[in-house]
Amino acid sequence: MALTAKNLTVAYHDHAIIDQLNFDLVAGQLTLLMGPSGSGKSTLLKTLAGLFPQYGGQVSGEVTIDEADVLAMPAHDRAKKVALLFQNPDDQFAMPTVREEFIFALENLELSPSEIDDKIAWSLAKVGLTDFIDRAFVTLSGGELQKVALAEILALGADFLLLDEPFAAIDQQSRVDLQVLLKQLSQEGYGIVVADHDPAGYFDKITAFYQVVDGALALVAKADWSQYDYQKQTVIVTASQQDSMPLYRMDNLRIQNGERLVLNQDVLSLYEGQLTLITGPNGVGKSSLFKTMAHLHDYQGSLVYQDKEVSNWKKRRYYQEVGLLFQSASEQFINITVEEELNQVRKNSRQQDYWTEDRVSAWLTDLNLTGLSDRSVYTLSGGQQKKLQLLLMLIIAPKVLFLDEPLAGLDEASVAVVLRLIKETQVTLGLTVMVVSHQTRDLVKIVDQHIAYQGTALAYQQEVLV
Amino acid sequence: MMNATQRLLLALLISLEISLTKSVTLNIILMVTSLIILLVKRQSWKKIGFYFLVAVIPVLGTFWSFYLYGQGSRAENLHFGFVMGSRVLAFIFMGAWLTIGMTPYVLLASLRQNLKMSATFTYGILGALNFMPRFKQAFASIQAAGMMRGEVLRWWQPTLYFKALVHAIKWSKNLAMAMTSHGFQEGANRSAYQQYPWSKSGWVTMAVIVLLIQVILRLSTY
Numbered sequence: 001m002a003l004t005a006k007n008l009t010v011a012y013h014d015h016a017i018i019d020q021l022n023f024d025l026v027a028g029q030l031t032l033l034m035g036p037s038g039s040g041k042s043t044l045l046k047t048l049a050g051l052f053p054q055y056g057g058q059v060s061g062e063v064t065i066d067e068a069d070v071l072a073m074p075a076h077d078r079a080k081k082v083a084l085l086f087q088n089p090d091d092q093f094a095m096p097t098v099r100e101e102f103i104f105a106l107e108n109l110e111l112s113p114s115e116i117d118d119k120i121a122w123s124l125a126k127v128g129l130t131d132f133i134d135r136a137f138v139t140l141s142g143g144e145l146q147k148v149a150l151a152e153i154l155a156l157g158a159d160f161l162l163l164d165e166p167f168a169a170i171d172q173q174s175r176v177d178l179q180v181l182l183k184q185l186s187q188e189g190y191g192i193v194v195a196d197h198d199p200a201g202y203f204d205k206i207t208a209f210y211q212v213v214d215g216a217l218a219l220v221a222k223a224d225w226s227q228y229d230y231q232k233q234t235v236i237v238t239a240s241q242q243d244s245m246p247l248y249r250m251d252n253l254r255i256q257n258g259e260r261l262v263l264n265q266d267v268l269s270l271y272e273g274q275l276t277l278i279t280g281p282n283g284v285g286k287s288s289l290f291k292t293m294a295h296l297h298d299y300q301g302s303l304v305y306q307d308k309e310v311s312n313w314k315k316r317r318y319y320q321e322v323g324l325l326f327q328s329a330s331e332q333f334i335n336i337t338v339e340e341e342l343n344q345v346r347k348n349s350r351q352q353d354y355w356t357e358d359r360v361s362a363w364l365t366d367l368n369l370t371g372l373s374d375r376s377v378y379t380l381s382g383g384q385q386k387k388l389q390l391l392l393m394l395i396i397a398p399k400v401l402f403l404d405e406p407l408a409g410l411d412e413a414s415v416a417v418v419l420r421l422i423k424e425t426q427v428t429l430g431l432t433v434m435v436v437s438h439q440t441r442d443l444v445k446i447v448d449q450h451i452a453y454q455g456t457a458l459a460y461q462q463e464v465l466v
Numbered sequence: 467m468m469n470a471t472q473r474l475l476l477a478l479l480i481s482l483e484i485s486l487t488k489s490v491t492l493n494i495i496l497m498v499t500s501l502i503i504l505l506v507k508r509q510s511w512k513k514i515g516f517y518f519l520v521a522v523i524p525v526l527g528t529f530w531s532f533y534l535y536g537q538g539s540r541a542e543n544l545h546f547g548f549v550m551g552s553r554v555l556a557f558i559f560m561g562a563w564l565t566i567g568m569t570p571y572v573l574l575a576s577l578r579q580n581l582k583m584s585a586t587f588t589y590g591i592l593g594a595l596n597f598m599p600r601f602k603q604a605f606a607s608i609q610a611a612g613m614m615r616g617e618v619l620r621w622w623q624p625t626l627y628f629k630a631l632v633h634a635i636k637w638s639k640n641l642a643m644a645m646t647s648h649g650f651q652e653g654a655n656r657s658a659y660q661q662y663p664w665s666k667s668g669w670v671t672m673a674v675i676v677l678l679i680q681v682i683l684r685l686s687t688y
Contacts, residue, residue, distance in 0.1 A: 051643050079649030086647075090600075091640035094593050094648075100571060103659045104589070108649035110657040138599075156649055296610055319613035326611065330632065334612055334625055348616030378632070396615055 001027045001066055003048065003082060003160045003191060008061035010040075010047050013379075017043045019215035020061070025160060025193055030186035032202050033195040034228070035212030038382045038409035041195035042087070044212070045162045048193070049084035050075075065160065076108050082160040083153035087168050089145035097136050098124075098148055105152055123155035124148075127181060141260050142283060143174025150181070160191045167196065170283040171260070179205060197438065198282060203229050234463045237277070237450040244271040247400065247432055248293065250458075252301040257288045264456045265301075275426050275433045277443055279464065280453030286436040287327060290402045293434075294324035305400075320350075323398035327405050329385035330378060332392065338380070339373040341392055351397040351429050363391060366417050382409040390418060394425045403435045407442060415442050422446065441466040468668035470568055470576035476672050477564045483679060484553055490545070491686035492679065493552035500559035507566050514562075521558050525551045545688065570595055576662035586652050593641050597634070604633045 003025040010018040017040040025031060025048075035041050046052050050070045053059040063070040065081050073081075086092045095101040099120065106116040124130050127147040137145065146166050153161060163182075167175045183205040186192050196202070202209075203225050210217040220228065246269035255263040262285025270276065280286055291297035295310055295318050303310045310318070326332050335341045342360065349355050364370050367387045377385065390406055406422065407415050423446040426433045437443050444450075444464050452461045468476065484493055504514055533547030574588045608629045612619040619626045 046643070049647055051646060054646065055639060055643050074654060075646045075651035076649040076654055079647065084643075084647045086640065086644060088640065091637060092644035092647075094589055094596070094641060094645050094650075095571070096596055104650075105648040107656045107659055108651070108654070110655055112657060113659050116657075116659050152648065294610070296607060315610065316613055316618060319610060320616070323614040324610075326607075330636075331607060332611055334615060334617060334619075334629070344617070345615060392615070398614065 001159060001191070003070075004062075004064050005048060006062050006064070008044075008047065008063060009059070010043050010052060011058045012056065014058075015381075016215055017057070018047065021216050023048075023210075023217055025191045027159060027189050027191045028186060029191050029207045030182060030205060031193045031208040031210065032199070032206045033193060033210050033212060033217070034197060034199060035195075036197065036409070036411075039212040040215055041212055042164050045084055045164045045193065045195055047071075048160075049082055049162050050078045051084065076110070079105075079153075080109065080157045082162065083156055083158035085146065085149050085153060085161065085163040085166050087165040089142050089149060089170075092149055093137050093145075096138075097134060099133050101137075101148075102152060102155055105156055109156065119155040119157075123151040126154055127151045139259060141170070141174070141258060143170040143178070146170055146174070146178065147181075150178070154185075159189070161185070161193075163192070163194045165195055165197070167198075167282055172281045172283065175282065176201060199228050233466055235444045235466055236462050237444065237447055237464055238462070244273050246270065247272045247306065249304045250302070251304070253303050254300045255285065255288055255292050255297065256300075257285055260285075261456060262288050263292075263458070265458055268451075268458055268460075270432075270434065271449070272432050273430050274448045275423070275446060276435070276449040276451060277440065277447040277464065278434060278436050278451045278453075278458070279440055284453050285456075286453075287404055290324060290404050290434075290436060294322060294402055295319075296324070319398075321399045323393050323396060323401045325390060325393050325401065325403040325406055327408070329382070329389040332389045333377045336376050336378075337373065338369070338375050338377055338388065341377060341388065342373075342395075345392045345395040349395050349397055350399070351395075354397070354429060355395045360391075360395065363421060367391060367414070367421070368417075383411065383414060386410060387414060387418060390421070394421065397425070397429055397431060400432045401434070403433060403437075405437055406435060407437055407439045415439070419443070419446050440464055467665055468671055469580070469662050469665050470573045471580040471662070472665065472668040472672060473564055473568070474573065474577070476675065477560050479672075479676065480560060480679065481557065483676075484556055487683060488546070488549045489683055489686045490548045490552050490688050492682050493549065493556040495682060496556040497552065497559045500556075500563040503563050504559070504566065509562075509566065517558055517562050521555055524554045528554055548688075572662070575658075575660065579658060579662050580664060585650075585656060589645065589650070593638070593645075597637055597641075600637070601630065601634075604630060608633075 005021055005023040008018055008021045009016055021044070033041050043052065043057065046055070047059060048063055050063070050073060059071065070078060070082060093101045095104050102120045103116060106119055111119065120133065121130070124133060127150055129144065129147055129151065132144070132148065140148065166178065179201050182192055182194065186207070209220045209225055211220055248270040250265045250268045253263060253265040254261060278286060288297055292299050292303065293310070295313065295315055305313065333341060335344055346352070346355060346360065369384060369387060372380065372384070377388065380388065386409055393401060407418060410418060419442060422433065425431065435443060435447070444466050450461050450464045451458050480496065484496065529547040529551035532550050533543050536543035536546050538546070571592060574591060577583045578585060578588045605626070608626060609619050612625070
């Protein structure tokens with residue numbers, strides 16, 4: 001039994017994301033797909049799961065399971081063969097509780113009540129969550145949500161499981177548990193593809209490894225896997241915090257993400273005028289930390305900004321000094337066209353003298369964003385959105401700027417320009433910048449300080465693993 | 467016992483009846499009966515208190531406006547004020563009766579089976595209800611994004627709603643994809659885990675209640 005893609009091309013607005021791709025997934029395989037954000041991993045998996053072209057994109061070529069056309073199958077037949085586990089655990093359940101969700105899915109397959117009961121019990125047992133049957137989704141952690149989502153597609157009877165960055169929002173232990181579970185499932189005969197940008201923990205479990213390159217898949221020979229399981233190198237970041245003032249002070253700060261405690265911090269200060277990199281494993285709670293510091297998430301204990309508790313700052317005043325670069329670029333936009341956005345930030349810049357028209361247009365040229373003035377920001381490519389978003393926030397130039405994954409989805413050339421833009425602006429205007437990013441190898445070139453997660457606490461560290 | 471659809475039908479029928487009649491007695495009886503059912507079914511005092519709280523302003527408001535500004539004689543206006551005020555009370559408490567032990571899921575599933583409502587519509591509504599809590603968060607984040615760029619977005623400004631709409635479209639597309647991936651096909655047959663059949667005793671109960679209401683209307687003088 002095999003899931004096969006032949007000459008598959010998927011395009012948005014006539015721009016091919018997947019280009020003449022050929023791929024076979026045989027039952028019993030556990031395949032890893034890697035590639036930078038925006039390389040088309042998601043698009044490929046959604047197409048293999050039969051969701052495109054129904055939900056966007058132009059598709060040519062074919063996707064088949066044992067000769068049957070996946071793209072033409074009705075959803076209730078397809079779900080019995082192939083199913084997708086989505087990146088965001090919050091978006092994949094139509095019902096509020098585990099039981100209701102499973103009933104919804106299994107009713108789609110026209111199963112009888114007793115068959116439904118059996119399938120629910122069997123699949124929840126498979127992921128080790130038998131007791132969760134009557135839990136509401138809002139009470140589950142990211143890892144539990146993904147396990148339930150996995151159980152749901154097992155219950156539907158799919159033989160081919162496609163997982164789109166399933167670990168993006170979950171903690172380290174759940175990641176390890178799920179990887180082991182995937183290995184077991186593949187040994188039982190399921191065909192599994194996992195897309196991930198972090199290769200950690202896979203190489204003793206997978207049977208095949210592909211890189212997504214230019215819209216196609218490049219098979220990586222087993223002998224070369226060790227190169228990707230890169231031996232991390234240590235880079236020393238010199239600390240020079242003595243000559244600057246503390247800007248934030250954490251004291252017994254605790255942050256919850258749903259049910260889970262993601263930060264439990266003793267005393268720690270963050271210093272003015274520095275570019276600080278914060279690193280930690282996937283799902284450790286870095287985004288929650290930034291949201292908390294940006295006054296968008298509740299906390300217990302103390303977090304003081306400029307001698308005043310963050311929770312006591314009036315938001316309007318606080319945001320005159322503090323800005324957050326959201327992980328999703330579209331959340332940052334408030335106008336429609338690129339030109340409107342640029343005009344808005346120039347008018348409201350805290351550093352109007354610095355951001356002259358010439359300077360802005362020079363950076364637009366360097367960022368390769370010229371000629372887009374009349375375009376809607378929502379129709380730009382992911383990379384263009386990210387670059388524009390960053391430029392907008394740097395033009396606003398708040399005293400403190402939190403950057404959540406500023407390099408996500410950028411190609412190499414753009415990364416170099418963006419790093420230069422961040423560093424030059426930060427140094428010249430004396431901004432305090434804090435960055436969370438997976439791309440530490442690039443960022444380490446421009447950072448002044450490094451703070452690392454140790455369990456659920458933060459600590460300064462001179463060494464950065466890149 | 468009536469099923470969810472029958473309960474909804476009965477509530478609509480009674481609402482229509484009291485909208486077309488002017489009996490304070492009937493309205494009060496309906497309200498008191500609903501209240502007794504709420505108490506028998508052990509609804510929390512907090513909840514019942516909340517219903518009264520919700521009722522205060524509309525009840526007094528309608529009463530005073532019809533009493534003070536009615537076109538008839540003083541006695542007529544007083545009567546009409548009482549009719550309108552008690553009508554609001556009856557509506558609120560009948561609504562409360564309707565929701566006892568009934569989740570949106572049960573009501574929609576029952577309507578789908580009994581009245582052949584489309585599954586797409588049913589699950590669309592349920593999906594939207596699940597999104598509600600996330601909207602609050604989205605609004606806060608949109609307003610923060612505005613303030614970070616020196617713009618205070620007030621609730622009357624279209625930008626806020628435009629952005630909220632962008633979020634909603636993204637969520638609904640993701641949810642629709644997840645539903646498709648979980649085997650939901652528009653227009654296809656589905657099985658039903660739980661049956662919500664029309665209940666014969668429910669029809670009898672409805673008929674008895676409607677008859678009783680006619681009797682009360684006959685006998686009541688105010």
